[in-house]
Amino acid sequence: NEQTTSEEEQTNNEQTEEPAETEENKETNETDEGENSESTETEEAGTEEKYEAVDLGGRTIRIANHWDLTPQGGTELADALVERMKEVEEKYNITFEFIVIPWEEKVNQVTSSIIAGEPLADIVGLDSAQAASLIQEDYLIPLDDIVDLNDIYLPKKLQEMGTFHDKVYMFNNQLNQSGGMYYNKTMFEQAGLPDPYEQQQNGEWTWEAMLEAAKTLTTGDQYGMSADPNILAEYLISSNGGQILDTSTFEVMIDSPEAIEAYEFMASLYHEHRVIKPNEGNNWEDPRKYFSEGLVGMTQGWIWEAEGRAETSFEWGYVFWPKGPKGTDHQIPLSNSEGLTIPVGVEQPEIVYQIWEDMQLWDRSEEGVLEWFEQVMPSMEAIDTAAQMLDNISVNYWQAYNLQDAFHEMNENIATGAESPTQAVSSVKGEAQARVDEFIGKE
Template sequence: MVTAIATILAACSGGNSAPSPTASQPAANEETPAPTEAAEEPKEVNLNGREIRISNWWDATPASDSEADELARERIKAVEEKYNVKISYVNTEYGVTSEKISSTVLANDPFAEIVRVPDGDIWGLMQGGFLTPLDDYLKNTKIAPEVIDSMRFGGDKIYGLMGWYTPNDNGMFYNKRIFKEAGIKDPQQLMEEDNWNWNTMLDAAKKLTVDTNGDGKMDQYGLSGAYYVFHEMLIPSNGGKLYDEATQKAAFDSPQAMEALNFLYSLYNEHKVIKANEGNDWEDPSKYFSEGNIAMYPGGLWEVEGRIQGKLKDDWGYVYMPKGPQATAYYDAVNSTESFVIPKGVKDADIVVKIWEELQDFDNWKQNHRLWLETILPDEASIANAMDDNGKVIRVTDARAGGLGVKNILGSVTEKFVKGEVTPSTGVAQVIDSAQAGIQKVLRGEPDKKE
């Protein structure tokens, strides 16, 4: 158990992964149940007022006056009445979520019934025996079969719950004022001309990295971001992957991926269009953007409410990531297997699964997603981009890159070469074999052991 806990703690990736939905859109289970002599009446369930705690790394209580939150509250009320329970949302810090699962399971008192877990931590929890297998509880679910399969995380048992994949959850935020004052086309205009690509992004970034007050120092930059966010978004935008599911191998040494890494290296070291972070690679980039000194910032839609909305005073927009030279379309990578799990020892796990499912709105997810986007995005063009109304986005599945340790290994390289300490080719060559060995070790179910 001690080894398992150490594995979990070692796997934690801090704030390096943006929480984002995974897998695919919901689809009803199309399997035809075996005929029975008489259909059984569903049994009435009464959990006697029990609290069902749902943990995220933010307060997920639907508290706003938006239509989406109102509908969510209606679902909560219906579930509470049907099962005689009280739904509550627990705000658990990202980096301690897995440790809290393991410690409370060992104490025979799980801290929540349903827990969102960072993708890099699921393997340690599975191997340590801290999670409840869900196979028997998902036989008649509305969760799409391909989603269910992805929640096995390469093993035999299903350990995760995740309802659907929403399109284009990761893209590029941009400051309209900065582009307008410079008299150059912004990303939305370029996209409408089918000319939004790495070259046009670089051209804009160079023109918008300027010394605005004449003191000899750049105080406005074309881009800001964390190095690991950049590589996770640039590689798929060129048609590449961090991990290849078909071959079960690390793929960040492919030609498409290396082209992306070399481009990222040039943004930092040759063109110098990315504002350097001042000690916090996760918090600084969005802060710079919200202060109005950055033209473009790659990130996820989930960041808007806490990092942009109400902070950035300028007009802004949201577009796809630009196309790489090898791309034939805009690509949106699903590179996280974060999911909801049920800790071992949670009572009535079968009912808890049904409660979670009934809190979701599988049938109207698109409508609900649009309602949410209308509360966070500034204009119709941005909403259309986030919904992929024009069908321009191709989904790239790279979901297990985090859980298999690939993200962290590649991050150890990009962290160095963005500072010019090592070139992409040298850095990748140094770690690709260890990445592959680590993948196979995890797929075999062997926990890491501290030297």
Template sequence: MLKKMMSKPMMMFVLFATLMMLLSACSGTNDKPADPVAQPAEVETNTTPVQEEEEDKEEAVPAPDLDGRVIRISHWWDATPKGDSESDELARERIQMVEEKYNVKIKYLNTEYWSTSEKLSSSVLANEPFAEIVRVPDGFIWGLMQSGFLTPLDDYLQDTRVEQDVVNAMRFGGDKVYGLESWYTPNDSGMFYNKRIFKEAGLKDPQQLMDEDNWNWDTMLDAAKKLTVDRNGDGKMDQYGLAGAHYVLSEMLVASNGGKLYDEQTGTVTFDSPESMEALNFLHGLYNEHKVVKANGGNDWEDPAKFFGEGTIAMYPGGLWEIEGRILDKMKDEWGYVYMPKGPQAESYYEPFGQATAYVIPKGVKDADVIVKIWEDLQDFDNWQDNRRLSLENILPDEASIANAMNDNGQVQRLFGGRFGGLGIKDQLDKVTEKFIKGEITPSTGVAQVIGPAQAAVKKVLSGEQPEKK
């Protein structure tokens, strides 16, 4: 009866199980029974430790041993950490870690700024690169790329800790990655303002306007006009809304309107674009129509910061790097730092990104893949933002200014893909702005005169020639 009730597959399973039990009993010993046949569930459960063990083995793979080789890193300054600051101590620890990990010796070279590019190219031609890693000064990378003196790095950055937008920026408009950069600080330039001047005039200051999402060209101009006054009644303006160098203001205003002076992807000079021309016309109006910019006394670079320190101007566009040498200990009034105001075409706050500097690996350097890893291990990826905040706390006057400089709210953006350093573009544009701030020429006429020469200057550099000394 039971046999009839069983299906044929069931009968086969019973016979198979019985046979396995008999074989198991026969193969065992009197001391220890044979191991039972593993069940599917047990096999699945046991895979996790195996996978973890394999991962541990992968992590334990030793770094390449470069047999005591000296890794030379060139800057146009001595980058050896020598001080007793916390950052220098951490840098020394990273160097020691790298030297032990790869069996190398890190050596920093101090190469003269204008000699760096020539030294790199001549040493590559001699098949003896003078350094494994070279910090290339502003603008020199274009010619070195085009002339084939650099190592393409795409294959060595597949698992990099560098953010992808930074990696892409290191293509400099081309197909290959030729540069190395750890990160880009979010807001290196903006607007310094005098709190006392705004308060005495009963005006909302730039920080208050920014908090209201109302910090733009119109509100900046309105404040500048109201703060350009004759305070002592002698018939002459002795306080102005703004001060600056025309060549700095032009660059910052173009960027704040979402414009670029140059398009890396197309190799085209673009300071005649609608966004750029709107900014140049606005700059022309600040000087000639509204007359809210204090004239410099002979030194376009030094005078604006000096005026700000003296408390005779309300707003000064500039860079964070200026604070320690040009504002701290010279500014008696309370002050703050905000983004550049938004232009009419801007969807966000923008700052210019014109310099073309980068670390490169010269062509012919051996073990370039390992050199990239060594460079990465020398970077402080984990702490750079904390270190930046600590340094800003030492130089900025209040929490709002620090938050702006750190871009805590994420509102300011850098205009990647528009670097013009070393291409000769700015030299041509500055000839125009120098004339139209004096009312000698209109922006449209001036730009029409120099757009061709600017494009020719770009073509010259991209053909392999290097920037001229200034």
């Protein structure tokens, strides 16, 4: 997968995943073609038994995204998806049309088409920040208004991930998020350090354990860690039981005790202990490059990156991000994700959603994701961690409230030492809160 390097597109790439079959996805790392990895509460029967046929008279159902969502086939599961699409076309007397539109033009195209009274597609793929901006204008249809959420296949966890303002707007057939720590297993063994996976399983994988390992591994030109300051700050806050924005009260929380402790620990990693290798101008690419080249012992990362590390000269492992002093459990912070939406103005939106559900192979819910884990992960321990992550996702779409780039300068200043954590937080808190207030229309 190609990765973008701009801050805006980086933000939208950070937390989504891409199974191996969907090589077309060049902008994000999440696919809507895989199989939902969370089991549904329905019987393992095909959706054809649940939904009755509706003759739509040859209607074209248009599905738009910034990469081609057309089922491609090529594996047993992918071939089954292609066959299922054909069955659904015949069942409803429809034809699917898959449209590709540039990521950066999605919001404008959806908006202008709705205003013109002709939505550009029946279903549109959006990320959570894009969806939130359209929801504020009442341009997307909540599923709550067209279906009984207790009588659909979409699992509760995926409903939660698509919820804004207590209504479900985004839907997806796949739970496949991740976000943890890659570590150089060879480097750890040579240094005589405990294995992070074993520490994770024993409840001992903490900030302190990570710091001790990083200090031991930092020697000569070798560093214990590499990091993007923006991602590092978010993961430290989340792992310490904090949050950047309370999405129930819309209060920016970067000055909470949990967050301040996280920022202070972050500053100590850079300046007191000097265990993080300095980036050379690209906060997105450099940390990944350093790890793949064997220059650092640990780095933050997502499962999709494993495909690019198959040929490394060392053994590596994958674990959760370590817990902070105030953290209670390992978790995956999810501040941005992708899903499908139905624009206002679409004809028979309840039937459109029914057709989408009918296309999915819900009875093979975990198969696709677990197969992918087995393909890209190097060990049973890493596969186990990836599977555990699916049950430990913490959804907080703070980025959607016009905060995508609100903290970049602050995090960079903490990393470089230009400001202390307290100074950096106080300098940006007011502006960040003003952004949120403006977004939600607070007087």
